[in-house]
Each structure stands twice: as C-alpha cells, then as structure tokens.
Amino acid sequence: MILAIETSCDDTCAAVVTAGGEILANVISSQGIHDRFGGVVPEIAARQHLALVNHAVGAALQEAGAGPGDLGLVAVTQGPGLIGALLVGVATATALAAAWELPLAPVDHLHGHVAAAFLGAKPFAPPFLCLVASGGHTLLADVTGPGEFAVLGRTLDDAAGEAFDKGARLLGLGFPGGPALERLAADGDPAAFAFPTGARMPGLDFSFSGLKTALLYAVRDLGEAEARRRGADLAASYQHAIVESLALRLERGLAATGRTRVALGGGVAANGPLRARAAALGAEVFVPPRSLCTDNAAMIASAARSVAPLPFPEYLGLEPYPTGAGGL
Numbered sequence: 610m611i612l613a614i615e616t617s618c619d620d621t622c623a624a625v626v627t628a629g630g631e632i633l634a635n636v637i638s639s640q641g642i643h644d645r646f647g648g649v650v651p652e653i654a655a656r657q658h659l660a661l662v663n664h665a666v667g668a669a670l671q672e673a674g675a676g677p678g679d680l681g682l683v684a685v686t687q688g689p690g691l692i693g694a695l696l697v698g699v700a701t702a703t704a705l706a707a708a709w710e711l712p713l714a715p716v717d718h719l720h721g722h723v724a725a726a727f728l729g730a731k732p733f734a735p736p737f738l739c740l741v742a743s744g745g746h747t748l749l750a751d752v753t754g755p756g757e758f759a760v761l762g763r764t765l766d767d768a769a770g771e772a773f774d775k776g777a778r779l780l781g782l783g784f785p786g787g788p789a790l791e792r793l794a795a796d797g798d799p800a801a802f803a804f805p806t807g808a809r810m811p812g813l814d815f816s817f818s819g820l821k822t823a824l825l826y827a828v829r830d831l832g833e834a835e836a837r838r839r840g841a842d843l844a845a846s847y848q849h850a851i852v853e854s855l856a857l858r859l860e861r862g863l864a865a866t867g868r869t870r871v872a873l874g875g876g877v878a879a880n881g882p883l884r885a886r887a888a889a890l891g892a893e894v895f896v897p898p899r900s901l902c903t904d905n906a907a908m909i910a911s912a913a914r915s916v917a918p919l920p921f922p923e924y925l926g927l928e929p930y931p932t933g934a935g936g937l
C-alpha cells in the first residue's frame with residue numbers, strides 16, 4: 610500500500626492506495642477559512658496544514674484499516690505549489706517514511722492530476738490528451754504512458770479556475786467563484802456579450818487576463834445597477850468565453866496529435882458547460898469523479914507508482930519547489 614500526502618495549496622490531503630490503483634482511503638480536509646479573504650492566504654494555509662496533517666494521515670490509515678506495517682511506500686507532493694504549504698507535507702512525509710524506514714516518492718502535483726485518470730476499477734489508459742484546469746494551474750498534456758506526458762500548452766497568465774474566481778468577484782459572487790458563476794450563468798444568454806475567447810491567439814497556450822479585463826470594462830460601462838440586472842447574461846457570456854478558450858485548445862491539440870481520447874482534471878472539470886462542450890468534440894471523454902478532479906492525495910499515490918522512489922534515508926533533506934511562472 611502507498612500512503613500519500615498532498616498539501617500544495619489549501620486542502621490537507623492524505624490517501625491510502627494499493628499498487629493496483631484501488632483507493633482504500635482518500636481524506637480531504639478543506640480549510641474553509643480562506644473564503645473571507647477572497648482567495649487562499651499562503652501563510653494561513655501553511656499553518657492550517659500543520660494543524661490538520663497528522664489528523665488527515667491518521668484518518669486515512671484508519672479508514673483503510675492499515676498500519677505502518679502494511680505500507681510499502683510513502684508519497685508526497687514536492688511541487689509546484691505554495692512553498693510553506695508544501696513544506697508541511699514534505700516534512701511530514703519524510704519524517705513518517707524515516708520513522709517507518711520506508712522509501713519515499715516525491716511527486717509532481719501536475720503529474721498527480723494526470724494520474725487521477727489511472728485510478729479505480731476502470732482506469733483510462735494512455736494515450737490521451739489531458740486538460741487540467743484548476744484554481745492554480747491550466748495545462749494541456751499529451752499522455753503517452755503512466756509516467757510519461759508532454760506539456761503541449763499552459764496558461765501564460767491566470768489559471769482557468771482563477772479566471773472563474775476573479776470574474777465571480779467582479780460580479781459580486783463569493784469564493785470559490787466557479788460554482789457560483791456557473792449557477793448564475795444558467796439563466797443567462799452566453800451570446801449576450803462578445804468576450805474574447807482567445808481564438809486569435811495561435812497555438813496551445815492559454816491566456817485569460819484579457820478576458821478578465823473585458824468583463825471589468827463591461828461591468829464599468831453598464832454601471833452598477835444595470836450590471837447587477839444583467840448579471841446572468843454577463844456570467845453566461847464570461848463562462849462561455851472560458852469554456853471556448855479551453856475547448857479550442859483541446860480541439861487544436863487533438864488535431865495536432867491525432868489522439869482520439871480526452872481526460873479532464875482540476876476543479877474546473879466540474880463545470881457543466883465545459884463537460885458538454887468537451888463531449889461534443891467527437892473524442893471519447895473521461896472525467897474522473899469530482900473527488901479525484903480537485904486536489905487530493907489519491908492522485909499523488911497514483912502518480913507515485915511511476916516515480917523512482919528514494920530509498921531510506923536518502924530523502925532526508927528533500928526540498929519542495931514552489932509555483933513557477935505562468936500559472937503552474
């Protein structure tokens with residue numbers, strides 16, 4: 610069995626997964642204290658991880674009915690993510706692995722999102738294109754094997770989930786904004802406002818900062834009262850632009866690689882219109898259950914299966930790496 614720990618952002622996660630990909634426990638402690646700030650506060654996230662991580666690990670082992678003697682490997686997210694948050698997970702995982710004299714697998718968070726597709730009774734087998742869109746990252750990857758993927762495109766500025774969150778904030782909705790914006794958009798006309806879909810930007814990279822500015826100007830031009838009255842139309846048009854921007858890159862990626870199958874991941878994969886638009890691409894579309902799309906440790910355990918583990922005690926001193934440029 611693999612014990613995995615994931616603390617790259619604001620969810621404290623621990624999971625127990627078998628080498629065959631069966632999920633025995635997948636514990637996610639959402640911190641729930643960042644909402645009032647309209648986004649994740651890194652220092653608070655790190656302190657909350659410290660308060661929650663031992664409990665999350667204990668709960669995962671208990672749910673799996675497992676003890677240290679049942680484990681063959683400890684896995685942990687090494688990066689990218691918030692450095693203080695990652696440090697808590699890495700320190701916990703290396704300490705546990707050392708105490709139990711187990712090997713340790715450092716896992717890349719994005720590899721984890723891709724590997725979510727390999728879990729459960731009906732794993733989605735490579736090759737396929739994988740679109741990962743969350744609050745922290747947006748990328749399109751060509752997945753050719755369990756641990757083999759090439760990043761074809763990534764966001765040059767905001768992540769897709771961040772675009773949802775910032776748009777929602779402009780429309781006076783709460784955080785996280787994606788679900789709230791989707792609900793408001795349900796009664797709106799996606800063609801009411803022509804927001805930029807990035808169609809004129811060639812290639813497979815994403816960009817959402819222009820869209821955010823377009824919404825800001827539209828709200829300003831309408832005035833506060835009228836913007837509130839047209840809220841559903843603004844939300845629907847804005848959501849449409851994000852979905853089109855994502856779908857267009859998927860379409861181009863499919864054409865460029867000749868792949869016929871697509872997996873979605875990240876919190877934005879919960880979005881109804883995105884799922885519908887992806888389903889209409891003509892490719893076979895796989896969306897893992899929501900608990901495996903958002904940040905979780907089961908996906909980290911899944912990815913760990915194709916990472917060369919560091920033997921005891923070589924991993925003492927393992928250092929996390931932070932979020933890089935471009936929403937990764």
Ligand code: KG4
Pocket residue numbers: 618619742743744745746769770771773774785786787788791875876877878879880881902903904
């Ligand atoms: O993967 P995730 O849970 O966490 C991190 O990014 O850390 O993704 C959260 C993101 C948020 O930006 C949220 O607004 C977005 O996913 N999201 C959605 C929906 N549900 C969550 N965006 C659009 N539509 C949704 N239904």
Ligand code: ZN
Pocket residue numbers: 718722743745875903904
């Ligand atoms: Zn993530």
